[in-house]
Amino acid sequence: MKRYYLTYNYPSCGDVLMIMFDVTASLSHFIRKGDVALLYDGPRLIGVNVFDISTLVKIKCRGVILTPPSILITILNQKFDNEGIDVFLPSFVSGFTVSKVVDKKDDRSITVDLGSCKINVTLNAMDVKLGDLAVIVAPATLLADGTLTKPETNSYRLAVEADIELGTATPNCSLRVNENAIVGSDYFS
Numbered sequence: 001m002k003r004y005y006l007t008y009n010y011p012s013c014g015d016v017l018m019i020m021f022d023v024t025a026s027l028s029h030f031i032r033k034g035d036v037a038l039l040y041d042g043p044r045l046i047g048v049n050v051f052d053i054s055t056l057v058k059i060k061c062r063g064v065i066l067t068p069p070s071i072l073i074t075i076l077n078q079k080f081d082n083e084g085i086d087v088f089l090p091s092f093v094s095g096f097t098v099s100k101v102v103d104k105k106d107d108r109s110i111t112v113d114l115g116s117c118k119i120n121v122t123l124n125a126m127d128v129k130l131g132d133l134a135v136i137v138a139p140a141t142l143l144a145d146g147t148l149t150k151p152e153t154n155s156y157r158l159a160v161e162a163d164i165e166l167g168t169a170t171p172n173c174s175l176r177v178n179e180n181a182i183v184g185s186d187y188f189s
Contacts, residue, residue: 050076066096136156
């Protein structure tokens with residue numbers, strides 16, 4: 001399992017944390033173990049739903065959880081272990097990255113620094129300035145509407161609010177972050 005996705009949307013789905021390993025697979029059956037449902041496509045585990053998640057941790061976000069604190073992953077793994085559920089979540093790797101804008105070519109393209117490399121990112125006519133910290137969407141990333149971005153390695157783009165939360169009022173607004181470059185930790189209490 002390379003990447004998995006966490007989503008939570010209380011108004012739409014209730015108090016359920018959804019962990020998805022393969023969003024392109026079709027559900028063939030599920031096995032319920034207490035407040036955990038293991039989702040399968042044939043013999044292959046494609047996801048886990050944790051019901052009544054607020055008994056473990058309070059989640060305040062709606063949509064895709066960009067960068068969950070490592071303690072959330074630890075809590076989930078402990079829950080699975082304590083209840084004899086054969087699931088282990090490795091360290092979380094998000095498809096969303098906070099990056100600094102280091103060059104702006106025109107109104108359609110910018111260059112961002114990902115730490116190990118610099119990449120060109122497509123703009124959607126949004127005002128982004130040199131030095132801004134912005135959320136970048138990597139290839140094959142799950143968006144809030146349940147779709148995956150293109151899997152090509154050069155398909156990075158600037159994130160918009162609608163990528164992480166359904167029903168946002170400003171879907172063309174880019175996601176800029178403050179100087180500490182933390183996205184998502186405010187989702188938890």
